Amino acid sequence: MDRSTRHDHGKLALPDESAPPPYSPWTDGGLAVESGDVQADGRIDVDLDSRFARTLARVIELQQEDLQNPPPGYLEERTTQEIPGGCDIHLNIVIQIVGSRGDVQPFIALGNKLQKYGHRVRLATHNVFAEFVVQSGLEFFPIGGDPTELMAFMVKNPGLIPQMKSLRAGEVQKKRAMVAEMLDGCWKSCIEDDPMTNVPFVADAIIANPPSFAHIHCAQALSIPVHLMFTMPWSSTRAFPHPLANLRSSTMNPRTANSVSYGVVEWLTWQGLGDVINRWRVSIDLAPVSATEGPLLAETLKVPFTYCWSPALVPKPQDWPAHIDICGFFFRDPPTYKPPSALQIFLDSGPTPIYIGFGSIVIDDPQKLTNILEEAVARAAGVRAIISRGWSKLGGASSPHIHYIDDCPHEWLFQQVAAVVHHGGAGTTACGLVNGRPTTIVPFFGDQQFWGNMVARAGAGPRPIPHASLNDRNLAEAISFCLTPEATRSARDIALKMQYDSGVAAAVQSFHRHLPLNRMRCALIPSQPAVWKYRKTKQSLHLSKTAVQVLINNNKLDAKHLQCHDINPIYIENRRWDPLTGVLSASTSTGSHMLKSTGEMIYKPYKEYRRGRAPNPPEESSRHSLPLPPSLASPASDTNKRLEVTRQHSEPGVSRVNSDRSQISLTTMGNMAGASLKGFGKFTGTYFKGVVVDIPHAAAEGFRQVPRLYGEEPKNYGTVRDWKSGAAMGGRNFVDGMTDGLTGFFTQPIKGAREDGALGAVKGFAKGTLGLATKLPSAGIGLVAYPFHGITKTIEAAVRSKTKKIIVNARLRDGYEETRRLQLTEEEEHCILQRFAALMHR
Known part of the structure; x- marks a missing residue:
């Protein structure tokens, strides 16, 4: 391909168009088959006929209504920016x-x-x-x-x-x-x-990208917005399976099977890391997340998600909701680069070479891979290659046909080659395609197989070759395929479409669009985010760090009236779908915590006992390092004198050791008793919390959710955050449950008869009876369960205050530094003070 047809910015010189070429519509058939047939070593084989997969399929069906509507509290009062991207x-x-x-x-x-x-x-x-x-x-x-x-x-x-x-x-x-x-x-x-x-x-x-794992939890601790961005599908869809999952043939509906694959991968991930994440959550004063909520937490909370790939390759599935965007690949501004003379000489000395490189992949046997690459280049007649050493330090001696390089910007290098062979990272794949380069992908893990399938599906390269199956023969065949006119034409077609993607700009717009700006703006300095809530008498203001610092400096504000402003509160609740599974889950959780506490009552005292019995090295060292008297240092000393001196120096030490052992014994017994009492306290607390709070709350919620089974949406009372909201929810649920349960028993048959005749009357009678049997118990149990649940939340918030204090101190420190850096004029400070006075005296 003639290099003179390329832009300075690393993209093909394309004909002017008044509108971008149309992206191909999403089709369910081909891609699902391609992704599902992957048999790479170490990937997840999803048995769709297993009990787990079938159960998960039913759960997913139950969750569909939840996943189409915002959960209570998280997106409450949220509005998107009216001007897109602003x-x-x-x-x-x-x-x-x-x-x-x-x-x-x-x-x-x-x-x-x-x-x-x-x-x-x-x-x-x-x-x-x-x-x-x-x-x-x-x-x-x-x-x-x-x-x-x-x-x-x-x-x-x-x-x-x-x-x-x-x-x-x-x-x-x-x-x-x-x-x-x-x-x-x-x-x-x-x-x-x-x-x-x-x-x-x-x-x-x-x-954040999802593998950082901390994102949602950090956002919950700070009550700030979080936005996920990633280069591989991470959100459940019926359009295609999870890139890491291999679906075995099954009688399950293929579209449901695709959704199930995401759940299986997420559940396996949470099973491996959930305990690590929960231990860390406790360290920042957050409650552990249950095993039922942890795996699909981002989807449940409707966390905004932006996927960083081109719709020219993977259009947005129709079942992805509005908070999920596809923006195009991210490209940085091309760096200024001057190639080493040896590389430039190689480029100018023959036909346009291909590129081979595996970036940050770390390989056990780099020499074996080097041999494969060199033999494949030799097999493909007339081909020259630039091979990147990468993190695996590939390479040998350069030759007229192969030139080894170290780090080199792809934006420049991919303009100089005819085709590319790499591991299939999203960024490398994007850089090759935007330059119109046919691509062979040798996937190692993660989304690399997915991108290999996408490139092959578009005709811009052969089917991916898993690294475990790579040899000189199949790589040579893949290189030859990339150099065909058909592959070159397909790659150029993709590049043409990608010219109209706005990648980074679209991602920034997506991020801005999903911010809750109505809750973020400072009342005094509109260009700054409000992080403080100032409440005095009946007035309350949302203030930025700088505004608060100015007010404090001018003695207009008492810090005791300040509290952190929850810009984007996140509430993680254990959702219940019916009373049976709800009570069973709560009982199991209570039982497991009681069992753990019982184990601590035995193990912790034993641990203290072992610690008390362990020798004290410093004391032992000092006791044996007493200076020897001259008589013992002299070989002429007689035995009696030596024994006498030894006795004089050892007897006080023995006495002291016995005293120390006695003291250690008393201390150890005290520590053992304390550890035992602490374990007993945990056991008792867990028992009462489970019996008085968790199990009744699960039952009340389970009964309240039963009407969903026949298409009736339960009333949304918000989220229990403290004792006030718990009492309010208990009261409202009691009134509505009693009223709706009793009246529905009579009105449902009448309503059904009007809509569907005699059959409708029968269905209405069944609904009314079921409503009476579920709404009344929910009302009765909830009258006590919801307030107690709220009281528990209030107590936990009071106990877990360490992190909140750290946040307060950090924001005050940041506010002081920001105010000093801005260097506000007297006029600007005066305007802030005037506006504050006006707002507080409305």
Whole structure:
């Protein structure tokens, strides 16, 4: 392909068009089959006829109504921005990314675009990317974790089920420990000062990719908006299965099976990491998430989601709701690059080469892969290749047909080649396609197989070759396919469509569009986000950090009237669908916690006993290091004198040791008793909470939800947040339940008869009877259960106050620094004070 037809910006020079070419409509058939036939080593085989899959299918059917409507509380009072993509509030945004350099790079482009809207952007990712992020002009925060180890683990375990050798080597436990470290790092990235400049920072909004895992939980702790962005399907759809799942043939409806595959993958992920996440949640004063809610938490809460791929490859499925967008691939501004002389000489010395590289993939046997690549290039007659060494350090000696390179920007390099061969990372795939390059993908894990299938489906490359199946023969055939006119034409067609994608700009618009701006604006400084709620007498104002600092400096505000403003409160509730499963689930949870407390009553005292019996090294060391008297140091000393001196120095020590042992024994007994009482307290507390609160609440909610089974939507009373909302919900549910249950017994048959005759009357009688049998119990039990549930929430909020205090201090510190940095004039401060006085005296 003639390189003279390319733009300076790395895109093909295309004919002017008044409108973008139409994207192909979504079709259910072909892609579902292609994705479902994947048989890569280590991927998840989903047995659709298993009891779990069948049960999950029923749960998904029950959840459909929930998933089409916002859950109570989370999106309450939310409105989207009227002007698409507009946002005149300047936010502190933290972007949390877990993955390789290819995962981080697109979000640098996003962060730079957000900065142009006046936002302060911090990118939180692995420590090794610090220089990469800072050089791009963004703030950096390290979250820990080693992407090299993470990539190596994923190559060995391409799916979510680790191989036995990984279990034996302890790699799974290392990965769990790494996840725990990254969770803590992500939380710190929301509230801690810049590690390089010590400038305070508190997040007003979070953008994250799903593998960072901390996103929703950090947003819940701070009550701020969260927006997920990713390069592979992560939201349940009936259009195609999860990219990591292989669906076995089954009698289950194929569209339902596709949805089930997402649930299976999410449940397996939560089963492996749920306990790690819940331990971390407790450390930041959040209640653990139940095993039934954790797996599909983002979908249940309707967290806004933006997918970073081109609709030219994967159109938006029709069953994805409005809070899910597809924006196009992210591309950064092409960097300035001058190739080394050796690379330029190679490019100019023969036919246009192909590119082969696997980026951040870490391979066990790089020499074996190097041999395969060299032999494949030799097999494909007349082909020259540029091979990137990557993290696996591929390579040998360069030759007239093969040139090895280190790091080189793809934006420049892919303009210089005829085709590309790579691992299938979303960013690399996008860069190849936007330059119109036919593509061969050798997937190792994750979404790479998915993108390989998409490229093959579009005709821009052969079917992907899993790395375990790669050899010189099939790679040579794939290279030859890429150099055909048909593949080149298909790749150019995709590039033509992608020219009209606005990737990063569309993602920023999506982020702005889903912000609850009506709750975010400061009453005194409209361009700043309100993070404080000031309440005095009957008046209340939402104020920014700067506004509060100005008011404090001028003695116009008493800090005791300040509290954190919940911009976007997130409530995670255990949903119940019927009284039987609800009570059973609550009883099981109570029983398991009681069993755990019983174990602690036995184990903790024993642990204290072992600790008390352990020797004290410092004391032992000092006792045996007494200085020897001269008589013992002399070999001429007689035996009697030596024994006498030894006795003189040892007897006080023996006495002291016995005294210490006695003291240790008393201390140990006290510690054992304390540990036993603590375990008994936990046991008693768990029992009473389960019997008095959790089980009755589950029963009340289960009875209240039964009418859904016959198409009647229960009344929405909001979410129980404290004792006030609990009492209100209990009272309203009692009145409505008693009224609707009794009246419905008579009105439902009449209504059914009017609509459907005699058959309708029978159905109405059944509905009325069922309503009477469920609404009355819900009203009666709920009259006590909901208030007690609210009281429990109030007590838990009072006990778990450590994190709230940390947030308050961080915001005050950030407000002080921000006010100092802005250097408001006297006139500006006077306007703030005047507006405050006017609003408070309305």
